[in-house]
Amino acid sequence: MTRPAVRTSLVVGAALAVAATGSVGLGPRPAGAQQARLNAAKQVATAAITRRVLALRELSTAAKATARLSDADKTALTNQLQDQVNGLTSLNAKIQGDGDEAAVRADAGTIITDYRVYVLTIPKARGVVVADIELTAEDRLSKLAGRLQTMIDQASGKDTAKARADLASLQAKLTSVTGMVSPLPAALLALQPPGYPGNRTTLEQARATLRTGRQTLGDAASLARTVITDLK
Amino acid sequence: MKRVAIAVLLALSVGTAGCSKSSGNGSNASATTPSSATASSPTSPPATGPVTDADVAEVDQILHRLDTELSRLDSDMATGEGEVQQ
Numbered sequence: 473m474t475r476p477a478v479r480t481s482l483v484v485g486a487a488l489a490v491a492a493t494g495s496v497g498l499g500p501r502p503a504g505a506q507q508a509r510l511n512a513a514k515q516v517a518t519a520a521i522t523r524r525v526l527a528l529r530e531l532s533t534a535a536k537a538t539a540r541l542s543d544a545d546k547t548a549l550t551n552q553l554q555d556q557v558n559g560l561t562s563l564n565a566k567i568q569g570d571g572d573e574a575a576v577r578a579d580a581g582t583i584i585t586d587y588r589v590y591v592l593t594i595p596k597a598r599g600v601v602v603a604d605i606e607l608t609a610e611d612r613l614s615k616l617a618g619r620l621q622t623m624i625d626q627a628s629g630k631d632t633a634k635a636r637a638d639l640a641s642l643q644a645k646l647t648s649v650t651g652m653v654s655p656l657p658a659a660l661l662a663l664q665p666p667g668y669p670g671n672r673t674t675l676e677q678a679r680a681t682l683r684t685g686r687q688t689l690g691d692a693a694s695l696a697r698t699v700i701t702d703l704k
Numbered sequence: 705m706k707r708v709a710i711a712v713l714l715a716l717s718v719g720t721a722g723c724s725k726s727s728g729n730g731s732n733a734s735a736t737t738p739s740s741a742t743a744s745s746p747t748s749p750p751a752t753g754p755v756t757d758a759d760v761a762e763v764d765q766i767l768h769r770l771d772t773e774l775s776r777l778d779s780d781m782a783t784g785e786g787e788v789q790q
Contacts, residue, residue, distance in 0.1 A: 584785050595780040602773045609766040616763070619755045679777060686770055693767065698762045 510573050517580040521564045524589040528557050531597045540607035541600070545657040548602050552661065556587055588665040592675070596660045600638045600676050603656040606685045613692050617643055620699045627703055635702035642695035645688050653685045 535549045563579060563586075570576045587593065620639050624632045656678050663671040 581784060588785070590780075590783050590785045594783075595777060598773065598777045598780050602770065602777055605766065605770045605773060609763055609770060612763050612766060616755050616759055618760060620757075621754065622752075623754055675781065682774065683776070686767070686774060689763075689767060689770070693760055693763050696755065696763070700755055700757060700760070 486533040487585055489579060491522065506573075510570075510576065513573055513576040513580070514567055515568070515668050517567045517576060517583065518564055520580070521560045522584050524583070524587065525560055527594055528553050528560075528589065530556075531594060531601070534601045535597060538601060540604050540611060541657055545600070545661060548661045549597060549657075552593070553597060556589065556593055560589075578596045586665060588668045592663060592665060592668050592671070594664050595679075599682060600659045602682050603653050603660075603678075603685075605674065606649060606653045606689060607691075609689050610653070610692075612645050613642070613689070613696060614646050616696050618644065619695065620703075623703055624699075630703070632703070635699050637700045638695050638702055642692050642699065643690040645695065649685050649688050650690070652681050652688075656681060 483519060506676045532550060532553045535553060537548055538549075541549070560583070563582065567576055617639060617694065620635075620642075624635050624639065627635075634702055658675060660678055
């Protein structure tokens with residue numbers, strides 16, 4: 473478990489413990505106060521669940537707007553997000569029905585351990601959305617490259633050597649982007665909460681690859697402009 | 705007639721401003737900022753014809769959206785499970 477995750481568990485555990493047992497816990501407690509603490513613990517859990525559900529729904533909307541993901545990847549992404557929303561919603565109902573503070577504490581702990589919403593699900597879903605945007609940009613640039621090739625072929629009487637060389641560089645960049653980004657959605661979607669924190673490395677690598685992809689796409693766009701200038 | 709029309713327009717503009725203000729406060733519970741991935745895509749360039757700088761500018765718009773989402777990814781990954789806890 474990483475340091476933030478350990479800290480998280482401690483903070484959550486401490487908050488729930490305080491809510492469940494009271495900050496001082498001396499002597500027998502009246503039933504009314506005990507009920508109040510039980511209710512407070514439930515409210516803490518509900519708030520934690522609500523924040524996660526809102527974040528998951530926001531990404532569900534983004535997932536539905538993806539354009540270049542395969543049908544299988546798109547379905548997997550939306551299903552995984554919805555499964556977590558459903559699971560958390562059911563968990564909240566269970567917590568609200570818990571009859572004692574220990575049960576609330578145990579169930580609330582699974583908000584983190586069973587879902588890993590913030591440290592895994594949200595970043596991995598965002599990574600899939602980013603990959604989709606990069607593949608969309610690659611697709612658009614690829615179409616432009618095809619039209620630039622036609623312009624070169626039709627530029628009779630001009631020296632097109634530089635334009636051809638720049639277009640070849642552009643196409644190589646696009647091939648590179650496709651090669652590095654296309655496998656990412658499936659790789660990210662394979663990451664599941666039980667594999668955390670071990671699978672965090674895959675997440676970090678995917679982010680680095682997406683950064684490289686972004687840089688390469690920027691270079692490709694610049695090359696497209698250069699080819700246009702070459703042909704003037 | 706003219707006065708009535710002006711009064712209606714004023715009333716509508718006040719109402720719209722009120723709605724904008726209240727809806728702007730509505731998303732504070734979310735731990736992440738709304739994604740722009742749902743924003744409409746740039747219009748598709750023509751499939752044929754000479755490529756212009758305007759065509760590349762449309763790619764730039766996609767790259768701009770990409771930058772926004774990459775920043776959100778960085779933010780997501782910097783957020784630990786506990787930093788959003790009470």
